[in-house]
Amino acid sequence: MKISTAVNQLTGCLEIVEKALPVRSTIPVINNILLEISQNKLIFSSTNLEMFIKVHLDHESSENGKILLPPKIVDIMRSLPPTEVDIDINLDNYNINIYCGSANFNLYGSNPEDYPVSFDSQINAVSGFNINKKTLKKILRMIVFAASNEETRPAFNGIFFSFKENILSLTASDTYRLAYKEVKDDAWLFEEDRCLVPARSLRELLRILDDTDGDIKMFHHSNLITFQFNGIYFASRLLEEKYPDVSGVIPGEYKTRIVIDRKKLEDIINRAALLAEGKNQAVNLLIREKQFEVTVMSPEGSMEEKIPVEQEGEDLDLFVNSRFLLDILKIIDDQKIFIDFHGEGGPVIFRLLNDNSYLYLVLPIKKVN
Amino acid sequence: MTFSSLAGQQELRRMLTGALAADKLSHAIVLAGPSGSGKKSWGKALSQAILCANRSGAEPCMQCFSCHSFCSGNHSDYFFLEPDGRRIKIAQIRSIRNNFYLSGSKKVCLIDRAEMMTAETSSSLLKILEEPPVGLYFILLAEQPLLLFDTILSRCQCYMLQPLKYAEIIELLTRERNMAMEQASLLAHLSGGLPGNAFKLADDDQFADRFAEAKTMAGNLASGRDSALQLLSQAVSLAEREDLIPFLELICLFYRDRLIQNLCGNCEQLINPDQPSAWVEVVSPTGLEEAVLMINAAIYEIKATNANRRLLLEKTLIMLQRRLAK
Numbered sequence: 001m002k003i004s005t006a007v008n009q010l011t012g013c014l015e016i017v018e019k020a021l022p023v024r025s026t027i028p029v030i031n032n033i034l035l036e037i038s039q040n041k042l043i044f045s046s047t048n049l050e051m052f053i054k055v056h057l058d059h060e061s062s063e064n065g066k067i068l069l070p071p072k073i074v075d076i077m078r079s080l081p082p083t084e085v086d087i088d089i090n091l092d093n094y095n096i097n098i099y100c101g102s103a104n105f106n107l108y109g110s111n112p113e114d115y116p117v118s119f120d121s122q123i124n125a126v127s128g129f130n131i132n133k134k135t136l137k138k139i140l141r142m143i144v145f146a147a148s149n150e151e152t153r154p155a156f157n158g159i160f161f162s163f164k165e166n167i168l169s170l171t172a173s174d175t176y177r178l179a180y181k182e183v184k185d186d187a188w189l190f191e192e193d194r195c196l197v198p199a200r201s202l203r204e205l206l207r208i209l210d211d212t213d214g215d216i217k218m219f220h221h222s223n224l225i226t227f228q229f230n231g232i233y234f235a236s237r238l239l240e241e242k243y244p245d246v247s248g249v250i251p252g253e254y255k256t257r258i259v260i261d262r263k264k265l266e267d268i269i270n271r272a273a274l275l276a277e278g279k280n281q282a283v284n285l286l287i288r289e290k291q292f293e294v295t296v297m298s299p300e301g302s303m304e305e306k307i308p309v310e311q312e313g314e315d316l317d318l319f320v321n322s323r324f325l326l327d328i329l330k331i332i333d334d335q336k337i338f339i340d341f342h343g344e345g346g347p348v349i350f351r352l353l354n355d356n357s358y359l360y361l362v363l364p365i366k367k368v369n
Numbered sequence: 370m371t372f373s374s375l376a377g378q379q380e381l382r383r384m385l386t387g388a389l390a391a392d393k394l395s396h397a398i399v400l401a402g403p404s405g406s407g408k409k410s411w412g413k414a415l416s417q418a419i420l421c422a423n424r425s426g427a428e429p430c431m432q433c434f435s436c437h438s439f440c441s442g443n444h445s446d447y448f449f450l451e452p453d454g455r456r457i458k459i460a461q462i463r464s465i466r467n468n469f470y471l472s473g474s475k476k477v478c479l480i481d482r483a484e485m486m487t488a489e490t491s492s493s494l495l496k497i498l499e500e501p502p503v504g505l506y507f508i509l510l511a512e513q514p515l516l517l518f519d520t521i522l523s524r525c526q527c528y529m530l531q532p533l534k535y536a537e538i539i540e541l542l543t544r545e546r547n548m549a550m551e552q553a554s555l556l557a558h559l560s561g562g563l564p565g566n567a568f569k570l571a572d573d574d575q576f577a578d579r580f581a582e583a584k585t586m587a588g589n590l591a592s593g594r595d596s597a598l599q600l601l602s603q604a605v606s607l608a609e610r611e612d613l614i615p616f617l618e619l620i621c622l623f624y625r626d627r628l629i630q631n632l633c634g635n636c637e638q639l640i641n642p643d644q645p646s647a648w649v650e651v652v653s654p655t656g657l658e659e660a661v662l663m664i665n666a667a668i669y670e671i672k673a674t675n676a677n678r679r680l681l682l683e684k685t686l687i688m689l690q691r692r693l694a695k
Contacts, residue, residue, distance in 0.1 A: 006684035024464070029443040048469055049445050114443035117434070151463070152496070154470040200467070237471040240503050 001063045005089040010085060013044050013055040018074050018234060019061035019204045034115050036364060037061050038088075041270035042333050044069075047116060049237070051201040053208075056231040062065040063314075065091040073098075076105055076133060128167035128219040129188050129300075131241040133229060136216055137209045138182050139170060140202055143356060147199035148174030155241035157362050159197050163220070169234040171246055172199065177324050178246060179277035182357035196243050197225050208234065251347065254340035255312035256287060259353075267335060268305050273322040274297045275303050282365050283322045283349075287341070288315040318344050319365040328360045370416045370439070371428050375407065376541045376564060377533035384528065385411075386427035389418055395526035397498055397507040399483070401514040402530030405565025407619050408510040409481060411530065416447055416477040420505055446474050451481040459489040462647045469497060475504040484516035485511035498524045532562025558640040559622070579612060583619035590660075590686070591652050593694040597687060604682040611629045613678070614668055621623075621664040628657035661691045 017033055024047070025031055036043040042057045067089055068356040073096075077085075078102045082247045088097040094109035148156035153175070159231040160171040166189060170180045205227060217228040226235040242352040272283045286293040295304040318341070328350050344367075372386060381400075388394045398415070400408045414429075417439045421429035429436050438444045448465045450457055457480065469476060471529055480486070486494065495518060498507065509524070511517060533541075538557035541564055542548045548556070548571060560567035566596060585605070589595055595603070609617055626639050629656045667685045670676045 026449055026465075027443055027445060027447075029438075030445065047445075114438040114441050115542060116438070116443075116445035151493075152465065154502075157467075198467070198471070216446060223471075239470050240468055240472040318655075 001061065001065060001089045001091055002006060002157040003042065003059060003061070003089070004036075004084060005059060006083070007055060007058070007077060007080045007085045008082055009057065011080075012072075013042075013057050013080075014074045014077055016051050016055050016208055016315060017044045017046045019208060020046040020051050020069055021046050023113075025049075029110075029114050032070060032115075032118065033069050033073065034112055035069050035089075037063065037067075039064065045115075048158065049116065050198055050218055050235070051187060052233070054234040062316055063091070064369040065089075067091060067094055067096070068110040068115065069096065069110045070107055070109065073107065076107075115174075118234055123360065128213040128217045128226075128228075129185075129190075129310055130217055131183070131185070131261045133209060133214050133216050134185065135213065136227075137206065137211070137305050139183060140206055141331050142360075143172045143179045143181055143207065144153060144199055144236040145168045145172075145204050145331065146174060146177055146179035146360070147172040149199075154239060155196065158239040158241065158243070159199055159202055160243045160246075160307050161197060161220070161225070165192075171243070176321070176363050178249065178361045179248075179328075179360050180250070184357070193220065194243075195220055195225060196239040196241060197236055198322075205234055205236075207294050208232065218356070221263070246306075248319070250345070250349075251342045255321050255343050255346070256311065256312065256316050256338050256341040258287060258292060258312070258341075259336055260292060260307075260339060262329060263334060265337075266326065267290065268294050268307070269322050269325045269329065271305065275300060276322045280319075281322045282319045283325075284319050286317050287311060308310075316344060317343050318348070319367060320348060320362055321365060324362045370412065370417055371431065372414050372418070373428065374483070375410055377537040378407070378411070378530060381411065381528050381530060385415060386505040387425040389391040389415075389424075394419065394506065396505065397502045397521075399509045399511055399514050399517070399522065399525045400525040400530060401527060403513050403563060404512055404558060405560075405563035405567075405569065406530040406532065408530055410564075412481075412508045412510050416479055416506075417476050419475055419652055420444060420446060426607055438688050439689060446476040448478040449475070449481070450478065452485040453486065457483070457486040457490050458633050459493055461489060462490050462493050466493070466497065469502050469505050475503075475506070477506045477508065479508045479510070481510050483511045484513050486517075487629060491521060495520055495524075535562070535563055537562060538567050540561065542567055542571055555640065559618075563688065564637070575612065579616055579621060583616055584623060587620045587623040590690050591693045593690055595690065600686045600690060601683055604686050605679055607682050607686075614671060617668050617671075621668070624660045624664070626656050627652065628654055656693045660689055663689060 014033070014285060022030055030047055030049065034045040036045070039061060040058060042059045042061075043054055044057070045052065045054045047053070051245060062266040072194070076098065080103060083101060085098060085100040089095075089109070091188060094111065096107040096274050097107050098105040098107065113205055143159060147159055150155055156174050160339070162169045162171070166186055167182055168190070169180065172179045214229065220224045220226070223238050224235050225238060228234075269283065272294045273281060274300045276283050277298050283296045286295065287309070290308055291306050293304065293306045294311040308319070317329050334351070334354070338353060340351060341351075345364065348362045372382060386479060393687050400412055416426060416435060417429045418424060420435050420439060422433045423430040435444065439447060441474055448468065449463050450465075453461055459599070464477070468645060469478070494507075509525065511519070513520060514677045535554070535557045538560055539550070539553045542553040542556060543550065548569070557568050604605045607613060629639060665684060669683060670681055671678060
């Protein structure tokens with residue numbers, strides 16, 4: 001069985017598949033990449049049991065078959081010169097010979113029999129829906145960062161997807177902050193449903209999503225969510241945990257609203273964060289008389305900076321985690337944003353001027369006197 | 370691995386298969402028993418049965434994809450932890466815990482020598498056990514279950530593995546290792562009812578040599594024909610043996626058998642009915658009794674203390690010969 005193709009093309013596929021390879025697994029088979037060869041395409045698959053990636057590559061072959069490729073093959077492909085490569089695979093003893101220019105590798109593959117099944121064959125029978133790739137990338141970026149990485153509350157390691165009529169809404173939280181976004185599309189008609197997708201999988205998905213135009217086909221099954229685009233299938237298993245109802249934490253009326261230049265605020269907080277310390281990295285925000293003031297006091301010294309803002313509502317003085325502010329400020333590219341305050345103990349909510357379907361909520365730090 | 374391929378443990382078998390068949394298995398199970406008692410085999414059989422897709426009753430089907438990949442060590446929902454070095458470390462449990470919360474299939478986490486978990490590992494496990502994810506089963510194997518956290522132990526169902534009957538071990542050895550009846554009977558007695566020990570002895574190529582050597586030495590000591598100088602040089606070579614303890618146990622076994630023979634004639638209590646040479650009649654029961662005690666004391670000192678082996682053996686050999694000759 002022979003494969004002849006361009007090195008770049010193969011490296012591209014393998015680098016995507018590599019994203020789901022486990023770092024070090026006690027289950028031997030999943031440390032490998034599964035290659036399925038059929039008459040007109042090659043399919044590369046990998047899994048770390050949480051997510052599954054399949055990449056299709058058009059290729060004419062004379063035979064059908066399957067083999068497990070050792071993970072080393074990704075590094076080998078990267079090291080080869082950008083020309084044509086010939087790969088000779090013996091499907092009886094799983095020997096792999098790679099010829100490229102003057103280089104010749106001989107690798108030992110293995111038996112694919114016990115490779116875990118990733119996709120149900122009925123995957124296409126389920127009705128999925130389309131979403132623009134750029135849109136999905138943008139909203140995932142605005143949501144995923146807010147999920148928790150800590151192991152104490154498994155539910156918060158997930159992103160909560162809720163489907164209702166023609167609205168898809170995503171929620172992420174680590175109990176100190178929360179990001180929420182709604183997407184509406186008249187082409188959709190969902191039955192009411194929900195699922196919890198591990199944030200880790202979505203972070204990997206973000207790395208794979210490129211900036212080209214086009215649609216992604218999404219499916220949601222009982223225990224799998226899949227994304228399909230450009231010959232790539234990406235699937236993630238779901239978390240079994242129950243996600244708490246977060247609608248109660250989002251307050252209605254704001255007491256203070258400011259409109260502020262995002263870039264200027266980011267720069268200020270970046271400077272302030274240099275002195276902010278401790279686990280909370282707290283900075284003090286002061287709003288009075290249409291002035292927005294950031295101050296930090298630490299044993300090393302102090303800083304303060306003031307800019308004028310458009311203010312609506314009462315004056316205010318509170319502490320927040322500077323890291324939480326930077327997280328949001330650096331991913332938004334709007335020029336100006338709203339920040340809503342709900343008193344000194346209430347949450348701080350970031351909203352976009354032109355998009356009221358997004359919000360990012362941060363709880364302030366209690367003042368200790 | 371099926372339950373029917375495992376020997377003995379009637380009580381455990383009844384409880385586990387009963388719980389499996391009724392689908393009432395606890396989500397956390399401790400299998401406790403001494404090293405070699407078959408904990409791992411039972412743990413694996415139980416894991417496979419839990420994971421099997423077409424299980425009817427308690428036995429796994431051995432046909433489905435799940436059973437197939439389990440047997441080849443590639444089951445994607447089976448997680449196995451064992452001490453990495455001396456302890457089970459927190460990183461080991463962290464590396465797999467994400468998988469526990471994924472929806473779908475049943476999952477099993479088997480932890481071998483669970484008492485070797487560090488305090489952090491135990492706390493992390495406890496955290497999972499406190500709010501167990503649906504469909505996740507923990508099977509902890511422990512030689513000393515009381516070393517586990519009380520808080521973990523109280524959340525688990527604890528099953529003890531019992532030593533097997535000699536007949537069961539003999540049956541196991543003749544079936545699995547094609548061993549002759551006599552040899553199997555000898556090993557069964559030496560194993561102390563622990564199938565793991567029996568298999569270890571059966572797979573030990575040096576067992577026959579060691580047995581013959583021990584027999585000669587036991588005879589020589591009893592006949593008192595070696596000079597003190599010879600005994601000292603024997604002590605030196607003995608002290609360097611890697612299998613010193615099993616060797617001493619074998620010598621002890623000969624004296625024990627002769628003691629029983631002297632006291633009650635040829636009876637069923639004899640471990641090695643193979644009859645010895647003439648020295649049997651020469652030695653008094655008191656001498657034999659002292660010899661057995663002395664060797665056991667020496668074994669204890671080697672195992673439990675940091676005694677100088679050569680000095681200890683020199684003393685033991687000289688005293689043995691003196692007592693036996695009396």
